[in-house]
Amino acid sequence: MINTVILDFGGVLGYPISGNWFIPYDLLKIIGPINMIPLLFRKGKLNKAFVKGNEYLTDNNKILTEDDEFELFCKFYRIVFKEMKINASDNVIHKLANSKVYDDFQIKIYDDALSGITKLKEKYRVIIITDTWPSTKRVLEHCGIFKLLDGLLMSCNYDQTKETGGLFEIAIREHSLVPQECIYIDDHANNLENAAKAGFNPVLMCRRNEAEETEYPVIHELDDIEDVIAEQTEKN
Numbered sequence: 001m002i003n004t005v006i007l008d009f010g011g012v013l014g015y016p017i018s019g020n021w022f023i024p025y026d027l028l029k030i031i032g033p034i035n036m037i038p039l040l041f042r043k044g045k046l047n048k049a050f051v052k053g054n055e056y057l058t059d060n061n062k063i064l065t066e067d068d069e070f071e072l073f074c075k076f077y078r079i080v081f082k083e084m085k086i087n088a089s090d091n092v093i094h095k096l097a098n099s100k101v102y103d104d105f106q107i108k109i110y111d112d113a114l115s116g117i118t119k120l121k122e123k124y125r126v127i128i129i130t131d132t133w134p135s136t137k138r139v140l141e142h143c144g145i146f147k148l149l150d151g152l153l154m155s156c157n158y159d160q161t162k163e164t165g166g167l168f169e170i171a172i173r174e175h176s177l178v179p180q181e182c183i184y185i186d187d188h189a190n191n192l193e194n195a196a197k198a199g200f201n202p203v204l205m206c207r208r209n210e211a212e213e214t215e216y217p218v219i220h221e222l223d224d225i226e227d228v229i230a231e232q233t234e235k236n
Helices: 027-041 043-059 066-083 090-102 113-120 135-143 166-174 189-197 222-235
Strands: 004-007 014-016 107-109 125-130 151-154 182-186 201-205
Touching: 027 043, 027 090, 043 066, 066 090, 066 135, 107 135, 113 222, 125 166, 135 151, 151 166, 182 189, 182 222, 189 201, 201 222
Parallel strands: 004 125, 004 182, 125 151, 182 201
Antiparallel strands: 014 107
16 A cells, blocks of 8 residues: 655756756846857757766765855856856856755746645655755745655765665665555656666656656646556555
8 A cells, every 4th residue: 555655856846947957047147148148059068068067966966055055056057167168257156056056936836736745645654855955955945845744855965866776775764665655756767767676656747748758657747646546556
């Protein structure tokens, strides 16, 4: 019997207003039109710059405070601009990192997130497992979700991720989970595969019209979870 619902954050409960987790919605205001032009017209190079920056983030995943997160993203944006051959001032770098880390309004919470979790709590434990940074906890507190949770596991606290599978094993130990009694919901199929390897019942959240190809059940909003749990119960 399913007794725990485990959720990812990004793409399941919230999303970046700009459409990109690393690009603030006020990017033009921060960097100015002159620096904006090469970002708009050299997207291939920008993508490569983001890959380089992401390598740094991956190598420095264990970040415990928001101030450390701020310094992390200062370095990230310096790497990106260096790869783009754009001379960005320290002031611009600091504004970008400040917006990324400290501005809760960079992230929009899906309309059904708070009500959906409130409803789930009537029957199940609800835990979030997410590859993220310390500021995510503040965002969850600000929107009222954090106080409803039975657990929050963020990769930055452990130097382990869902991508490597380590964060699932930590969740099992810390919350005495029986994976077969848990539904795990994520918007990326590769994370679901790692969840399945750990024994969880994976479900793909697709907030868009088209879902990734997957062997797992697909839902489009939190209210769909009950139908998946019902089907899972019938199978067992």
